[in-house]
Amino acid sequence: MGRIPCCEKDNVKRGQWTPEEDHKLSSYIAQHGTRNWRLIPKHAGLQRCGKSCRLRWTNYLRPDLKHGQFSEAEEQTIVTLHSVLGNRWSVIAAQLPGRTDNDVKNHWNTKLKKKLSGMGIDPVTHKPFSHLISEIANTLSPPQVPHLAEAALGCFKDEMLHLLTKKRIGFQFQFQQFGMASTATTAPNNGPSTSVKHEDNKDETIEKIKYGLSRAIKEPDMLNPIKNWDTTNFPVSDNREFNYNFASLLNEGEGSPWNQSLCSGSTCTAGGGLQQHKRISNENCGENSEGGKEIVTRNGSTTVFNSDCVLWDISSDDLMNPMV
DNA sequence: AATTGACGCAACCGCAATCGG
DNA sequence: GCCGATTGCGGTTGCGTCAAT
Numbered sequence: 001m002g003r004i005p006c007c008e009k010d011n012v013k014r015g016q017w018t019p020e021e022d023h024k025l026s027s028y029i030a031q032h033g034t035r036n037w038r039l040i041p042k043h044a045g046l047q048r049c050g051k052s053c054r055l056r057w058t059n060y061l062r063p064d065l066k067h068g069q070f071s072e073a074e075e076q077t078i079v080t081l082h083s084v085l086g087n088r089w090s091v092i093a094a095q096l097p098g099r100t101d102n103d104v105k106n107h108w109n110t111k112l113k114k115k116l117s118g119m120g121i122d123p124v125t126h127k128p129f130s131h132l133i134s135e136i137a138n139t140l141s142p143p144q145v146p147h148l149a150e151a152a153l154g155c156f157k158d159e160m161l162h163l164l165t166k167k168r169i170g171f172q173f174q175f176q177q178f179g180m181a182s183t184a185t186t187a188p189n190n191g192p193s194t195s196v197k198h199e200d201n202k203d204e205t206i207e208k209i210k211y212g213l214s215r216a217i218k219e220p221d222m223l224n225p226i227k228n229w230d231t232t233n234f235p236v237s238d239n240r241e242f243n244y245n246f247a248s249l250l251n252e253g254e255g256s257p258w259n260q261s262l263c264s265g266s267t268c269t270a271g272g273g274l275q276q277h278k279r280i281s282n283e284n285c286g287e288n289s290e291g292g293k294e295i296v297t298r299n300g301s302t303t304v305f306n307s308d309c310v311l312w313d314i315s316s317d318d319l320m321n322p323m324v
Numbered sequence: 325a326a327t328t329g330a331c332g333c334a335a336c337c338g339c340a341a342t343c344g345g
Numbered sequence: 346g347c348c349g350a351t352t353g354c355g356g357t358t359g360c361g362t363c364a365a366t
Contacts, residue, residue, distance in 0.1 A: 016334075016360085038351075054352075055335065090354060101354070102334080110332050 013047045017056055021046055025053055026061050059102045066098030070107050078104055079112060083126040 028044035034057065037050035046053065059065075070078075074096055081092045089101035089108075096104065113123040120129050127135075 014336080036351080049336095051337095051352090052335075058353095059334075087355065105355070106333060 012049045012052075014049075014052070017060075021048065022056070022061055025056060029057060029061075055102075059100045064098055065100065070099075070111075074099070075107075075112060075115075078108060079116070079126075082108065082112075 024044050024046055025040070025048075028040060032040075032043070034040070034054070037054045039050070040046075041048045041050055041053050044053075048056075077095060078092055081095060085091055087105075089105045093099050093101040093104045116123040116126070121127065122129055122132055125132065
């Protein structure tokens with residue numbers, strides 16, 4: 001029982017492709033096309049699984065592929081689309097000529113996630129971490145905070161700790177706002193006396209986060225990311241080439257193309273589906289027959305960018321959900 | 325100089341969707 | 346409409362490279 005294997009595993013080579021194998025596959029496909037992947041390796045004289053051949057072709061050998069580094073414009077497009085579409089790499093890659101879903105996925109996982117985190121933005125929700133902290137705080141009643149905060153933060157605690165303790169970037173700005181020490185490696189000397197106890201210097205970072213939570217509960221406006229997020233004093237130590245103007249992103253209007261994509265306010269759930277009020281930059285828009293760009297998704301729904309580049313979600317159940 | 329760990333990329337795996345007889 | 350075969354997709358792993366210790 002079980003799934004039928006895609007090929008005879010025993011007589012199939014695996015691992016890195018050799019230039020000779022690449023040449024055989026490319027030559028065969030140039031002559032015969034890519035009609036039946038199961039038969040291609042046999043006919044091309046390759047001891048490879050058809051699936052492996054297909055991957056090698058689509059991700060590496062195809063002549064229309066770009067192999068160089070991603071440009072900043074491409075990165076911005078990826079982030080923009082990811083904030084709307086989540087991990088739908090094939091849809092995102094379709095908007096980037098010459099890039100494959102694997103390329104986009106790898107680039108996201110190795111570079112862009114870290115860049116966003118380095119800027120204090122959660123790469124899953126595309127919200128500033130401070131905003132997430134505020135949202136968590138707003139869901140907790142004050143007596144619970146010290147006990148629940150750490151658990152609630154678990155989803156991104158490691159990321160924050162990495163940033164705060166290893167790369168030493170980012171959050172001093174927020175601590176300054178709380179009247180705390182100006183660097184993340186200094187213990188809060190004027191921290192709260194009630195809701196958070198400073199138990200152990202080893203875990204002081206967690207304490208600071210908890211302190212932020214307790215302050216957020218007392219004074220929710222302090223953590224409003226729109227009002228308070230400013231990158232003026234926000235060094236991004238290992239991303240100097242990444243000239244992303246986050247301040248302009250949060251101030252509507254001109255600036256980086258990213259500024260039209262990321263979440264603001266408390267309603268955004270980007271990454272979880274195509275349900276949110278979104279705009280994307282015009283440079284990402286192609287045209288369908290009615291002047292809009294269609295992106296057909298796996299579940300059959302269709303995302304359309306109209307002439308104003310406004311996203312619509314068209315599903316079989318719900319024919320037209322204007323997303324604006 | 326040797327070791328270790330982080331990083332980036334290619335490739336694999338398994339499930340879901342689609343195709344076609 | 347059914348069902349097996351094929352293809353597409355996203356998550357994960359393996360491995361080579363390089364910098365830090």
